[in-house]
Amino acid sequence: MHQTHDIQILPAPVIRLIEELNRLPGVGPKTASRLTFFLLRAPDDLPLALAHALTALKQQVQLCSRCYFITQGDLCAICANPARDQRVICVVEEPLDVVAIERTGVYRGLYHVLHGRIAPLEGMNREDIYFDELLDRVRAEPVEEVIIATNPNLEGEATAFHLQRALAPLGVRVTRLARGLPTGGDLEWADPGTLGSALEGRREM
Template sequence: MYLTPSMAKLVHEFNKLPGIGPKTAQRLAFHILKISATEARVLASAIIEVKDRITNCPICYNITEDSPCSICKDTTRDHGLICVVEQPSDIIAMEKTRVYKGDYHVLQGAISPLDGIRPDNLRINELLMRIQQEKVKEIIIATDSDVEGEATALYLERLLRTMVARVSRIAHGIPIGSNIEYTDEVTLSKALESRRIL
């Protein structure tokens, strides 16, 4: 397959993105070739802009363009409640619920010795500082349920239980609107384990 040097470079760059294989990279590159120069510039500047503008909130470490972020600034939210998540994208999912009205804390990862990620590499010290400075009533640990997420949850639980009145872990169970018969065995047994008395 023959590509001009500039096309080859673009394909190569797309190929580096997560979830983009060589074929998709090539398709995207040809799409860019088709769009107008203005559109291409808008796209390019959008990429530059996020890199220039976005920083971490100095309180919760979510991505933000203001300092502190809109959630930390919001006086209507319950600042005594902190939900600890691994990634900024987890906040987006939580916010879509519109149920949660507390604050967040983004760890920016999970403990993973195999990847060289230790508690010190996460925003755990920053979380401890927050707990000392603010009046925190409850910490909700909402890390993933893979082994790294569970290890992080366990580490935080043991670290925080003497410092905060309540440390809780989000529940795992059957997705709403799905049939029990189609739920995988592992999820179903977890749901049985954490059943509640009516």
């Protein structure tokens, strides 16, 4: 990744930071180098504040003991909020999905973060994600509906299928996010799968 000249003339800490930044997704050698030289020029507080924030992330953030969203305490802000509807659990793959759904402002129930999806080809099976923990919650909590909000792709659908099969015997209502045309989208540009889902899921006006 680095040419010989760089290694000969750049101080070791500079090369190390370029290499560490290069490990981040979407950060190639050029961007890593640009960021490093920016940080060299920046006032001391910027790289040090970033270093502290990185250290604090791993030391202070853990998973909620109930829903596996991220939290500083035992329960996350959503589980700890008694105003949330305790009868609905929305199942998502990753913590960022919770943020996305919260942004809509239309959901007032709880969450369950799987931290992955079932993808046998990648070695991800039911026991590698928080799958059985969801079943335990449905048995123990006053849950009436589980909304499956895994991603609308192959692995997400497979995960939804396994969840539905496992939840059915527990006597809870299982729903899935609607498929259809994206708001603001253009029918002409919709892919056949999306358009097909929109037709199948058509509703009375």
